[in-house]
Amino acid sequence: MQATGLSLGTPPPRAAYDGKRDMASKLRIAGGYVFIGLGIIGLMLPVVPQVPFFIAGVALLGKDHKLVRGGKAWLRKKGIMWGGDEPPEPPPVKDPPLP
Secondary structure (H helix, E strand, C coil): CCCCCCCCCCCCCCHHHHHHHHHHHHHHHHHHHHHHHHHHHHHHHHCCHHHHHHHHHHHHHHHCCCHHEEEHHHHHHHHHCCCCCCCCCCCCCCCCCCC
């Protein structure tokens, strides 16, 4: 008998994991677009809540998506959001003029 190279104790080849990860990534992106679409519909219809749909869509798209990275950079530029542990520097305080 000839050995096939795979036994019960060896993990499957790396390509099998990459395919599952790729499919999960595509489903996550599709779900993000669906939720953002529902949020846009919610903007037009007052009965449908839009904020939870936008939050879910952005959470599913994640930081690796171009749309989310651009929004994050814009918020950081405006000083609304920052990354890491340190907050943005406050504006300098001017001393009052001496009499």
